[in-house]
Amino acid sequence: MFGAWHIVEGNFAFLLLASGAAIASPVGGWLGSHGKIGTLFLSISVGMAAGVLLGTFTFEMIPTAGAAAGKIPTIAGFVVGFLTVYIFDLYINHGFIAGHESDEWHKLSRLHRIQRARGSKVTLLAGSTAIEELIEGLSIGVGLAADPNLGVMIGVAIMLDNVVEGMSIAEIIRAEEGENASRSIYVWTCLIGLALFSSAIVGWTFLSDIAPSMLGVLLAFGAGGMFYLTIADLLPRSAKTQYQQSAALAVAAGFLLIFALTNR
Ligand SMILES: [Zn+2]
Known part of the structure; x- marks a missing residue:
């Protein structure tokens, strides 16, 4: 049975984790706004974050979801989470995503000359990050409700x-707005942190009482959404900022770190 102490303890752990993850964004922004972060450092830290996230899906979130909800609901939750962020990304990019070296790139750049992208590059990036944080916050709340160790992970x-997201957002804002960018950096990274914190509260307070199988599906949903962000955003950013080898090594290190920390 859960006594009053457990409730207090649970809420305290939640507040610590959710506020820590929320404050991480402005902290990254602050780091990024003070002097130039080297590309090698950025590549390694972004790669490390990508590896840690991949390890968390692989060794923690998906196995826990599978045990709670079963295989098919877990796959369905993952697919829906993945598609939600994928479709959001398509919407932001006017239904068209192509790499610079692809045959489709010419078509895309022509399209963009006709219809300007929705908002400036900074607004687009920071705004979409804030929305993506909703899934991250939800995953913290739901993860903690499912299993304290999972929530911490x-x-x-x-x-x-x-932190690394805040740093690279700061780099991009600085590139667009020059040396007077600090204000924009703080406003955007605080907004991003706030988005995460509010959705974490929703995950923790409203979803902690639902059936374990439903928690499993939500966990798979969060894993699918964050999986897309890691593959489509973090990994390319890590590989692009430096030699691909530094990125690959950092991803592997982060991935194995989570395996080492997992008690399975
Ligand atoms: Zn994030």
Whole structure:
């Protein structure tokens, strides 16, 4: 039975994790706004965050979801989470995503000359990050409700992710707005942190009482959404900022770190 002490303890752990992951964004922004972060450092830290997230899905979130909800609901939750972020990404990019070296790139750049992208590059990036944080926050709340250790794991992985995310957002804002960018950096990274914190509260307070199988599906949903972000956003960013080898090594290190920390 859960006594009053357990409730207090649970809420305290939640507040610590959710506020830590939320504050990580402005902290990353602050780090990024003070002097240039080297590309090698950025590549290694972004790669490390990607590896830690991949390890968290692989060794923690998906196995826990599978045990609670069964295989088919877990796969369904993952697919829906993945598609939600994928479709959001398509919407932001006017239904068209192509790499610079692809045959489709010419078509895309022509399209963009006709219809300008929705908002400036900074607004687009920071705004979409804030919306993506909703899934991360939800995963912290739901993860903690499913299993305290899992919640801590997810929270710490997202904390690391948000520091490097804040740093690279700061780099991009600085590139667009020059040396007077600090204000925009603080406003955006605080907004991103706030988005995470509010959805974490929703995950923790409203979803902690639902059936374990439903928690499993939500966990798979969160894993699918964050999986897309890791593969489509973090990994390319890590590989692009430096030699691909530094990225690959950092991803592997982060991935194995989570395996080492997992008690399975
Ligand atoms: Zn994030």
